[in-house]
Amino acid sequence: MINRICISTINRCNLACKYCHFHEKSEIKEAQMDIFKILDHVKDYVREKQAETKQVEESLPKPLFKIGFVGNGEAFLEWDKLKSYIAYLEDFPEISAYTITNGTLNLASKDWEFLEKHRINVGFSIDGYKELHNKNRCNSFDKTMENVENYRKATGHYPTFNATVGRDSLENADKVIEFFKAFGVRITFSRMIGKYGISLAEYRDFLKKASKSLEVRSGGLDCTMYGGKCGAGTNNYFFANGNVYFCGNCIDLPPVAKSDISFFDLEKMSLDFDRNYCYKESL
Ligand code: SF4
């Protein structure tokens, strides 16, 4: 069963992070994509899967499906649109959603509260302490931390963090871990890929160390970039620019389908390879 997708709601970003693999790729072109249609397809699929599951299990695991409003750019640049997609899922508690922001745009307190009320997990992209973060992320540390505080004031708790792990993080692992410890929240580390990338083995060693002191997202059929197995061509897909791709890292491969495909048809596209490794890197 497909149980997670990412939808890239926007191709623009107000930052130009040094390692951003989306912006390394010249083939990303602006194209129309009907996001409400994708959400309708998710709802149809979840309804059907729920009916099938009910035949064997009375108490259903919830939620059944996760949508990440995350992709090629900064989703908060089109806040009203993002808000309308989130509101469109209000009647479907079986679908959970999250978004990731670079944290540099000021949202009003009521907007942070809107996200909280709709159970949207908000991940702030922070790579670690100021000097390390600023090196690759356009000196955005102070602004991002200011909004982390604004988020905390509006919701009563810290957001989660998404940190990219590159060579500098490996060389300063203790300092990076110490920085995140102070917040007591879950951290999603992801491996830097592309020109400045580190190896999967190096990344796994870092995760092992970080997991001793932090709540680290890991495991499962998802993506080796987050410490799990590769879910490409099984349970997760990436929607961007009117197309569907195996994942955000696969946007320079031919698309799997157009974004208006139903999830029942998408389910038929499967890949066979060793899921302990990244599909893209095995090509
Ligand atoms: S904030 Fe994200 S999308 Fe924007 S340039 Fe940085 S890594 Fe890329």
Ligand code: SF4
């Ligand atoms: S192909 Fe690589 S980047 Fe994509 S989901 Fe699999 S492990 Fe992750």
